[in-house]
Amino acid sequence: MTINQIQNGTEMTLQVEGRLDTTTAPDLEKQINGIENADSLVLDFSKLDYISSAGLRVLLAAHKTFAKKGGMIVKNVNEIVLDIFDVTGFKDILNIQ
Amino acid sequence: MSDTIIKISHLRKEYPNVTPLKDVNTEIRRGEVISIIGPSGTGKSTLLRCINLLEKPTGGEIYIDGVQINAPKADVPALRRKMGMVFQSFNLFNNMSVIENIMAAPMDILHKTKEEAYNKGMELLRMVGLADKENVLPNQLSGGQKQRVAIARTLAMDPDIVLFDEPTSALDPTMVGEVLSVIRSLAKQGLTMMIVTHEMKFARNVSTRVFYMDDGIIYEDGTPEQIFDNPQKERTRRFIHRLKVFEERIGSRDFDFVAAANRLDLFCEKHNLSAKAHNNIRLIFEEMLMQSLMVHNTDWTSMTFTAEYSEDMECADVSLHYSGSRFNPIEYCDEISRSIIENAAGEYRYDYTDGINDVFFKNIACK
Numbered sequence: 001m002t003i004n005q006i007q008n009g010t011e012m013t014l015q016v017e018g019r020l021d022t023t024t025a026p027d028l029e030k031q032i033n034g035i036e037n038a039d040s041l042v043l044d045f046s047k048l049d050y051i052s053s054a055g056l057r058v059l060l061a062a063h064k065t066f067a068k069k070g071g072m073i074v075k076n077v078n079e080i081v082l083d084i085f086d087v088t089g090f091k092d093i094l095n096i097q
Numbered sequence: 098m099s100d101t102i103i104k105i106s107h108l109r110k111e112y113p114n115v116t117p118l119k120d121v122n123t124e125i126r127r128g129e130v131i132s133i134i135g136p137s138g139t140g141k142s143t144l145l146r147c148i149n150l151l152e153k154p155t156g157g158e159i160y161i162d163g164v165q166i167n168a169p170k171a172d173v174p175a176l177r178r179k180m181g182m183v184f185q186s187f188n189l190f191n192n193m194s195v196i197e198n199i200m201a202a203p204m205d206i207l208h209k210t211k212e213e214a215y216n217k218g219m220e221l222l223r224m225v226g227l228a229d230k231e232n233v234l235p236n237q238l239s240g241g242q243k244q245r246v247a248i249a250r251t252l253a254m255d256p257d258i259v260l261f262d263e264p265t266s267a268l269d270p271t272m273v274g275e276v277l278s279v280i281r282s283l284a285k286q287g288l289t290m291m292i293v294t295h296e297m298k299f300a301r302n303v304s305t306r307v308f309y310m311d312d313g314i315i316y317e318d319g320t321p322e323q324i325f326d327n328p329q330k331e332r333t334r335r336f337i338h339r340l341k342v343f344e345e346r347i348g349s350r351d352f353d354f355v356a357a358a359n360r361l362d363l364f365c366e367k368h369n370l371s372a373k374a375h376n377n378i379r380l381i382f383e384e385m386l387m388q389s390l391m392v393h394n395t396d397w398t399s400m401t402f403t404a405e406y407s408e409d410m411e412c413a414d415v416s417l418h419y420s421g422s423r424f425n426p427i428e429y430c431d432e433i434s435r436s437i438i439e440n441a442a443g444e445y446r447y448d449y450t451d452g453i454n455d456v457f458f459k460n461i462a463c464k
Contacts, residue, residue, distance in 0.1 A: 022354065050376060050379065052383045
């Protein structure tokens, strides 16, 4: 998995590419926890192929953190990842665009 | 006359580097049509070639009509005359016409008159649908026609049993049907036959009995219904359903998850699993191992993860087996993990018997 970070004013975009699983989720978590000068977070999943529960837990924590600030948006989600959001109820929790 | 035409006991055939037949035991009765199926290199053709001594067995006994064919003083030509063999590559004489090919052995070996041999030859050519080709040379025939001539030639010797060694393997797919239909009509006439074949539908329809050969033995012997619809043994089942199997043995909690997951990905890509099937198998693998078993179960040894994919049915099953105390992994998953697994597999089953945990994920969503 690779993460590309783009800051635009107070909005931080993380482009996540590859697989978000047990081994890579801690890297995303670390990157999100390291964000300092942004109120809102955009997760661009256009190149995310796979997500497991380990990845979802990181999203849930990030969602909670940014809910207190400017919010978190997840965008460009492919069908396979969207299916996982659907069956786990994340579709109703996350702001998916 | 005894009902048993061939009896084989403890037949073994070794070559310097390989042992295609380890211990074959069977009896073949008159009128049986036996299809021999199984993966390549499991001794199917070697078995036929041992039965008519084209290969000399390393050990064991073969009896034809109660007489041991591989005994030191056996009258091999007389015993061999009871058997006809049809080869993958036809083995016709290219310098002789079709009818001459058929007449040669009956005249030379059975001392039939030319007229007798001709009449019988023409009768057989009519039966295989090639009476109009009597004066043609084999190289003017198609592969399917050559094989039908080869069958007629074999029958001209009035064999008690005919051995077919992959009779359609060398043929263009368009010609397989005409050869199989000739063999099918012979089966209806009650001729005893043993047929090594990869044509599963044919084996199912034409046989009275099927041998599934694997690992140098007749691994399963049964009616076509048993072998094809309800195989009793694991390897037969895998072969019949053309299962592609991924197996990962996990030795300890510190196993290399990334490397194992990569192997699983390669398996899915190699066998062209749909993106959905691949994703679901990968999810079960990860959620079960990394969220449940490796975290919460401290008491297991020798764990095996198996994924099976049926090309025929485009469906997949996954199973996990491990020893140790009772541990139903889904009970230790959190809600997120459990939702993922329930969505990935249509059916989840857990069994615990004699210190072995068996976890099955059936009907994994593939489409």
